[in-house]
Amino acid sequence: MLFVPTSILLLAFLVAESPATQTPAREPHGLTAVAGIHVGHHTLEARPTGCTVVVAPNGAVAGVDVRGGAPGTRETALLDPVNLVQTVDAIVLSGGSAFGLDAATGAVRWLEEHGHGYDTGVARVPIVPAAILFDLAVGDPTIRPRAQCGYKAAAAASSSPVEEGNLGAGAGATVGKLAGPGRAMKSGLGSEDLRFDDGLVVAALAAVNAVGTVIDPADGSPVAGVRSEDGSRVLRPSELLFQQLGDPLRDLSPVESTTLVVVATNARLTKSQATKIAQMAHNGLARAIVPIHTPFDGDTIFVLGTGEWTDPESGAVDVLRLGWLASEATVQAVLRAVRSARGLPDLPSASDLQSSQAIP
Numbered sequence: 001m002l003f004v005p006t007s008i009l010l011l012a013f014l015v016a017e018s019p020a021t022q023t024p025a026r027e028p029h030g031l032t033a034v035a036g037i038h039v040g041h042h043t044l045e046a047r048p049t050g051c052t053v054v055v056a057p058n059g060a061v062a063g064v065d066v067r068g069g070a071p072g073t074r075e076t077a078l079l080d081p082v083n084l085v086q087t088v089d090a091i092v093l094s095g096g097s098a099f100g101l102d103a104a105t106g107a108v109r110w111l112e113e114h115g116h117g118y119d120t121g122v123a124r125v126p127i128v129p130a131a132i133l134f135d136l137a138v139g140d141p142t143i144r145p146r147a148q149c150g151y152k153a154a155a156a157a158s159s160s161p162v163e164e165g166n167l168g169a170g171a172g173a174t175v176g177k178l179a180g181p182g183r184a185m186k187s188g189l190g191s192e193d194l195r196f197d198d199g200l201v202v203a204a205l206a207a208v209n210a211v212g213t214v215i216d217p218a219d220g221s222p223v224a225g226v227r228s229e230d231g232s233r234v235l236r237p238s239e240l241l242f243q244q245l246g247d248p249l250r251d252l253s254p255v256e257s258t259t260l261v262v263v264a265t266n267a268r269l270t271k272s273q274a275t276k277i278a279q280m281a282h283n284g285l286a287r288a289i290v291p292i293h294t295p296f297d298g299d300t301i302f303v304l305g306t307g308e309w310t311d312p313e314s315g316a317v318d319v320l321r322l323g324w325l326a327s328e329a330t331v332q333a334v335l336r337a338v339r340s341a342r343g344l345p346d347l348p349s350a351s352d353l354q355s356s357q358a359i360p
């Protein structure tokens with residue numbers, strides 16, 4: 001069945017429609033295209049950093065898969081399918097390295113104040129897994145998201161189209177740090193949704209802070225990453241590995257990074273199914289970021305299922321279809337994250353490089 005992404009990017013595995021049969025472009029919506037999912041951001045003014053909170057007001061079944069070698073997470077163990085709690089109330093993504101995990105405390109406080117959480121009989125305990133990325137090298141490292149950041153982001157969460165770029169967890173995000181921070185580029189936060197005739201919606205939100213280079217899998221072109229020595233273009237990963245740095249075991253000099261993703265769907269999932277979809281969604285990161293899952297990245301993907309949709313004919317959920325779509329939504333969210341970013345001093349964005357190469 002043909003599905004219609006909200007971005008103008010065409011999926012690599014589908015044949016493009018003719019102009020006469022194309023569906024008109026729609027306003028981007030992102031993760032909040034999934035009914036029952038709200039997104040809020042808070043960005044600190046003192047330096048580029050912040051947090052993003054994904055709230056499920058009615059709860060959502062969740063799974064997680066952590067692949068990077070330097071993760072920073074909170075309450076991911078409870079998402080194991082064998083464990084008791086079946087739904088979560090929110091997911092927190094934050095900058096600030098391990099300090100940023102404090103943002104989840106603020107989100108928990110807001111959720112408790114508004115009556116959300118697991119009913120223990122004596123109190124409702126909000127279930128809020130969280131993950132962080134390392135952005136301390138951008139600006140003053142003593143300024144980090146704290147509990148108040150998570151509280152304000154949760155309070156700001158809504159079903160409005162997701163804002164993208166230099167905000168929330170993507171405020172201090174950068175990519176292309178394999179040759180050191182001097183040749184890196186600014187990244188940010190992006191979101192994309194895929195919607196189908198049968199009512200299924202699969203969407204992703206990504207805060208892209210990778211060691212590696214973001215490439216467009218449609219044509220293999222580098223979009224944002226390690227720049228050439230003169231700063232004028234983005235190197236292809238093969239150029240970097242074999243021509244620029246010689247022996248990578250000696251010359252690679254990345255700093256800590258991490259890409260964080262939340263995938264949401266209106267499908268009715270079990271925790272086991274959500275976990276498998278999270279595993280498959282990492283294929284999207286592998287297609288769009290090279291290298292990925294390095295010792296310096298804490299790449300983490302959460303999956304949320306709101307439970308409103310099953311196949312109209314079978315009444316079942318096709319995990320293969322959902323996992324593949326989660327991978328594709330992840331690719332598009334990653335591309336939107338780097339393309340929507342705005343450059344900072346000494347950290348140009350993808351749009352900055354495109355502008356400098358434009359013919360007058």
